[in-house]
Amino acid sequence: MTWVTIGRLEDIPVRGARCVDTPEGRIAVFRTADNRVFAMEDSCPHKRGPLSQGIVHGTSVTCPLHNWVISLESGSAQGADVGQVRTMAVRNDNGTLLLDLAELRIAAE
Amino acid sequence: MTEKLVIIGNGMAPGRMLEELFEKAPGAYDVTIFNAEPRVNYDRIMLSPVLSGEKSFDDIVIHDDAWYAKNGVTLLKGARVTEIDRDRRTVTAADGRSATYDKLVIATGSTPIVIPVPGHQLSGVLAYRDLDDVDRMLEIARNGGRAIVIGGGLLGLEAAYGLKRQGMDVTVIHLMPTIMERQLDPPAAYMLKKALGDRGIDIVTKANTKAILGTDKVEGIELEDGRVIPGEMVVMAVGIRPNATLARAAGLEVNRGIVVDDGMATSDPAIFALGECAEHRGVCYGLVAPLYESARALADRLAGGSAEYQGSVTNTKLKVTGINLFSAGDFAEAPDREEIVLRDASAGVYKRLVLKDNRIVGTVLYGDTTDGSWFFDLMKKGSDVSTMRDTLIFGQSFQGGAPLDPMAAVAALPDDAEICGCNGVCKGKITSTITGKGLTTLNEVRAHTKASASCGNCTGLVEQLMKLTLGDRYNPAAVTPMCDCTDLGHDDVRRLIIAKGLKTIPAVMQELEWKTSCGCAKCRPALNYYLVCDWPDEYADDYQSRFINERVHANIQKDGTYSVVPRMWGGVTSASELRAIADVVDKFQVPMVKVTGGQRIDLLGIQKEDLPAVWADLGKAGFVSGQAYAKGLRTVKTCVGSEWCRFGTQDSTALGIRLEKFMWGSWTPAKLKLAVSGCPRNCAEATCKDIGVICVDSGFEIHFAGAAGLEIKGTEVLGQVKTEDEALEHIVALTQMYREQGRYLERIYKWAKRVGLDEIRRQIMDDAEKRKGYFDRFVFSQKFAQVDPWSERVSGKDKHEFKPLVVTGFSEAAE
Ligand code: SRM
Ligand SMILES: Cc1cc2nc3c(=O)[nH]c(=O)nc-3n(C[C@H](O)[C@H](O)[C@H](O)COP(=O)(O)OP(=O)(O)OC[C@H]3O[C@@H](n4cnc5c(N)ncnc54)[C@H](O)[C@@H]3O)c2cc1C
Numbered sequence: 001m002t003w004v005t006i007g008r009l010e011d012i013p014v015r016g017a018r019c020v021d022t023p024e025g026r027i028a029v030f031r032t033a034d035n036r037v038f039a040m041e042d043s044c045p046h047k048r049g050p051l052s053q054g055i056v057h058g059t060s061v062t063c064p065l066h067n068w069v070i071s072l073e074s075g076s077a078q079g080a081d082v083g084q085v086r087t088m089a090v091r092n093d094n095g096t097l098l099l100d101l102a103e104l105r106i107a108a109e
Numbered sequence: 110m111t112e113k114l115v116i117i118g119n120g121m122a123p124g125r126m127l128e129e130l131f132e133k134a135p136g137a138y139d140v141t142i143f144n145a146e147p148r149v150n151y152d153r154i155m156l157s158p159v160l161s162g163e164k165s166f167d168d169i170v171i172h173d174d175a176w177y178a179k180n181g182v183t184l185l186k187g188a189r190v191t192e193i194d195r196d197r198r199t200v201t202a203a204d205g206r207s208a209t210y211d212k213l214v215i216a217t218g219s220t221p222i223v224i225p226v227p228g229h230q231l232s233g234v235l236a237y238r239d240l241d242d243v244d245r246m247l248e249i250a251r252n253g254g255r256a257i258v259i260g261g262g263l264l265g266l267e268a269a270y271g272l273k274r275q276g277m278d279v280t281v282i283h284l285m286p287t288i289m290e291r292q293l294d295p296p297a298a299y300m301l302k303k304a305l306g307d308r309g310i311d312i313v314t315k316a317n318t319k320a321i322l323g324t325d326k327v328e329g330i331e332l333e334d335g336r337v338i339p340g341e342m343v344v345m346a347v348g349i350r351p352n353a354t355l356a357r358a359a360g361l362e363v364n365r366g367i368v369v370d371d372g373m374a375t376s377d378p379a380i381f382a383l384g385e386c387a388e389h390r391g392v393c394y395g396l397v398a399p400l401y402e403s404a405r406a407l408a409d410r411l412a413g414g415s416a417e418y419q420g421s422v423t424n425t426k427l428k429v430t431g432i433n434l435f436s437a438g439d440f441a442e443a444p445d446r447e448e449i450v451l452r453d454a455s456a457g458v459y460k461r462l463v464l465k466d467n468r469i470v471g472t473v474l475y476g477d478t479t480d481g482s483w484f485f486d487l488m489k490k491g492s493d494v495s496t497m498r499d500t501l502i503f504g505q506s507f508q509g510g511a512p513l514d515p516m517a518a519v520a521a522l523p524d525d526a527e528i529c530g531c532n533g534v535c536k537g538k539i540t541s542t543i544t545g546k547g548l549t550t551l552n553e554v555r556a557h558t559k560a561s562a563s564c565g566n567c568t569g570l571v572e573q574l575m576k577l578t579l580g581d582r583y584n585p586a587a588v589t590p591m592c593d594c595t596d597l598g599h600d601d602v603r604r605l606i607i608a609k610g611l612k613t614i615p616a617v618m619q620e621l622e623w624k625t626s627c628g629c630a631k632c633r634p635a636l637n638y639y640l641v642c643d644w645p646d647e648y649a650d651d652y653q654s655r656f657i658n659e660r661v662h663a664n665i666q667k668d669g670t671y672s673v674v675p676r677m678w679g680g681v682t683s684a685s686e687l688r689a690i691a692d693v694v695d696k697f698q699v700p701m702v703k704v705t706g707g708q709r710i711d712l713l714g715i716q717k718e719d720l721p722a723v724w725a726d727l728g729k730a731g732f733v734s735g736q737a738y739a740k741g742l743r744t745v746k747t748c749v750g751s752e753w754c755r756f757g758t759q760d761s762t763a764l765g766i767r768l769e770k771f772m773w774g775s776w777t778p779a780k781l782k783l784a785v786s787g788c789p790r791n792c793a794e795a796t797c798k799d800i801g802v803i804c805v806d807s808g809f810e811i812h813f814a815g816a817a818g819l820e821i822k823g824t825e826v827l828g829q830v831k832t833e834d835e836a837l838e839h840i841v842a843l844t845q846m847y848r849e850q851g852r853y854l855e856r857i858y859k860w861a862k863r864v865g866l867d868e869i870r871r872q873i874m875d876d877a878e879k880r881k882g883y884f885d886r887f888v889f890s891q892k893f894a895q896v897d898p899w900s901e902r903v904s905g906k907d908k909h910e911f912k913p914l915v916v917t918g919f920s921e922a923a924e
């Protein structure tokens with residue numbers, strides 16, 4: 001595990017997302033209505049739409065390009081669509097958010 | 110041989126009586142009605158929504174002219190009867206028209222009480238009884254100012270609310286220490302007063318009016334304690350008196366009202382009295398439900414039957430949008446009475462039941478009135494409630510561990526439980542009519558049973574009954590739910606947002622029982638639009654419920670970059686504007702510059718992070734957002750018109766620019782595109798736009814409901830007007846009507862198809878008052894909408910949106 005501090009919970013709007021830029025691409029970090037935090041690649045399995053720009057509802061996000069619905073928990077497309085986004089672990093330590101970049105780094109090497 | 114039936118007064122009671130009579134004994138009578146009001150029978154209780162602008166007069170007509178024609182009824186409009194000659198059996202009106210009768214029904218209603226304080230004859234002192242009163246109120250309200258309502262009862266408060274909605278300041282003067290003291294106990298009155306206060310209505314209690322001030326029209330009032338309240342209008346709503354003058358003059362027996370027996374006959378067996386003018390077993394009623402019950406009895410009598418009216422127990426609801434209030438029976442404290450009270454301050458709920466000998470004798474419900482009809486039913490029947498005493502106050506669904514399912518609650522109601530209070534329709538009548546007549550739609554049920562046909566509060570219950578009776582055959586699929594989060598369709602949601610005064614997305618989801626915790630990408634943007642549209646001044650836009658384009662005020666592209674389209678008013682630009690665009694293109698290395706189909710310039714391929722800087726530069730040159738992304742006003746295309754073109758008849762360019770400047774920033778159900786062409790050659794392609802104008806020599810032909818995207822459709826003509834000002838007013842009013850009625854993402858042509866072109870023409874072209882109302886509401890909402898989103902973002906709003914949370918490299922990340 002490689003935990004990197006990325007900011008505070010309140011930096012992300014409720015039912016919204018912010019991005020973390022890494023050399024391997026953008027990670028989208030989501031905050032739900034009940035203040036849970038999820039992270040995944042900012043790239044829709046359909047046509048690489050930026051998921052961070054979508055509407056967050058429940059524990060899903062709707063992609064802004066063609067409305068696929070992606071589960072924030074599993075990264076998989078919902079309903080009739082089939083596809084998978086890579087997710088990463090985020091931790092909320094009293095409001096400080098930490099992202100586990102280990103997996104991404106392995107992918108990059 | 111048909112008998113001659115003459116009716117004096119054309120109010121709600123005789124209207125209902127005639128319906129029953131024609132059903133029971135068609136053709137038995139030759140009917141003539143004298144009506145002092147110059148119009149057909151309408152739903153008087155719905156005058157309040159007409160006053161508040163939530164309904165139009167046409168919406169509340171009960172019997173139109175065609176109905177009288179069809180039933181062979183002679184309706185004499187504007188005929189005030191001045192004499193009944195019982196010997197010759199004739200009645201005569203002030204204008205000389207007269208008729209002879211075999212049977213006569215007096216249904217003259219009541220007259221509002223006017224307190225004879227000094228100044229009560231001044232112009233601007235009004236009663237609240239009929240459409241003419243409402244018209245006069247609206248006329249005065251148009252100039253704003255303050256309205257003073259004397260009387261804090263049902264009528265006074267509804268008047269106050271309506272006048273407030275019309276933009277007046279409102280003060281209510283009430284004699285007693287608490288408002289609606291006859292229907293409410295002090296805690297409920299307190300909550301109501303607070304809720305009305307929140308709506309901007311001042312209420313002064315324990316106040317007695319000493320004089321109305323002014324020389325020829327109202328300028329204010331003076332209270333006994335010396336306080337002076339300035340105002341432009343005084344509405345007296347201090348009570349009503351049964352209108353029995355005619356009967357008294359004719360020598361009939363009269364107490365407070367015209368005395369009738371259980372067959373509704375007066376002391377003259379050929380003469381009956383019905384409605385608020387009648388006094389039955391010592392009681393004069395002032396609500397429609399009991400009048401309808403007696404109307405049924407009278408119809409039966411006139412048809413040769415022997416029905417007896419037994420008197421009624423009444424209940425009250427207040428028709429102030431967003432306030433739920435129910436009261437029935439007697440709730441004064443007394444030694445032999447007990448009470449059960451439930452309060453939930455955070456939910457704004459107060460419920461009180463008054464029991465005597467284990468039976469409910471009074472009910473006051475504030476905030477949550479779902480169980481009103483159940484309590485009322487227990488009370489009317491005098492049911493012993495001792496076995497459920499402990500849980501009674503929690504309502505019906507709580508009893509016997511029954512599931513908290515509204516369907517089950519309705520299923521559990523007995524057949525004689527009243528569903529529609531206004532029309533006195535019980536459950537059994539609805540279910541048996543559905544089965545008997547094979548009804549499948551709500552409108553049919555309304556037509557045949559009258560349930561939910563008046564104030565509409567019981568629509569939900571009626572629909573549940575239909576579902577219960579018809580099972581799968583009741584196809585509310587006619588209503589397509591907004592999305593999987595709810596079973597309600599867009600129209601119901603819109604109606605309920607207004608009716609329940611819901612002002613936030615969580616409130617909508619809570620009150621309308623959303624099935625998900627925070628909605629989905631379909632319903633949230635729709636709700637956000639409805640709330641922005643309905644409460645322009647109060648609702649705070651929910652940014653996270655907007656689609657990305659509307660959140661960052663640019664259009665997202667397939668590669669995640671954005672496009673930027675500044676407004677070019679009416680398609681007109683200048684060297685300095687073009688220069689500023691060129692500079693932005695160079696500075697930010699914009700990869701693509703394109704002239705759009707909407708007569709302006711699109712800069713494509715801009716990085717999200719650069720957007721605020723691009724806007725800052727464009728803003729310096731005077732550009733604002735073109736809202737090329739908005740479900741709102743997009744473009745107004747124009748042609749060169751009379752200023753340049755040899756065929757131009759009017760200055761189409763100027764009108765287009767004027768429209769765009771007036772309407773930019775407004776949110777609409779779907780995008781809205783306009784065009785103005787200078788002559789019928791139509792170079793601006795106005796006849797395939799949402800709204801288009803074709804200029805002609807004699808004025809402006811307004812078109813609407815065109816389409817040229819997924820579907821292609823020429824426009825329809827709305828009508829023709831003479832001046833540019835009128836063109837603007839009509840177009841704006843049309844837009845507002847669409848804003849208020851359109852379903853989210855429904856383009857104007859689809860909406861128009863749904864509500865009917867004629868209806869739209871009628872409201873916008875023919876009904877000046879309606880049009881003005883729409884226009885004014887649009888103008889009001891523009892006060893909050895016309896803020897350039899780009900300059901807002903340049904000055905720092907939503908900063909987080911344009912910057913990554915953090916930029917990290919792996920070297921630091923690795924430990
Ligand atoms: C830029 C432009 C094409 C151009 O290069 O000329 C354009 C570009 C887009 N149009 Fe359009 N439309 C453009 C004029 C039109 C016109 C012609 C007009 O306005 O005179 C039409 C037909 C008229 C109409 O609106 O019906 C048009 C009918 C559509 C439709 C079909 C709408 C429909 O209900 O039938 C869509 C899809 C939608 O809205 O769901 C659409 C959607 C789009 C979107 C927003 C697609 C999207 O959702 O991302 C495109 C955005 C590109 C961008 O980032 O700028 N565009 N689009 C035009 C911008 C006009 C402007 O200045 O604002
Ligand atoms: C603003 C408002 C809101 C109300 N809200 C509610 C509510 O929410 N619930 C409820 O149950 N009730 C409500 N009511 C009361 C309800 O409207 C009345 O109880 C009902 O309309 C009475 O019906 P009616 O037929 O007896 O008399 P009306 O409907 O008053 O009709 C009487 C008619 O007779 C005419 N007339 C009088 N004298 C003569 C004459 N000499 N010759 C010819 N015609 C004559 C009058 O012009 C009038 O048109 C409300 C009333 C008002 C004014």
Ligand code: SF4
Pocket residue numbers: 748749750751754755756757758786787788789790791792793
């Ligand atoms: S439509 Fe008429 S006014 Fe407009 S450019 Fe063409 S000819 Fe001229």
Ligand code: FES
Pocket residue numbers: 044045046047048049063064065066067068
């Ligand atoms: S790219 Fe996400 S739905 Fe098409």
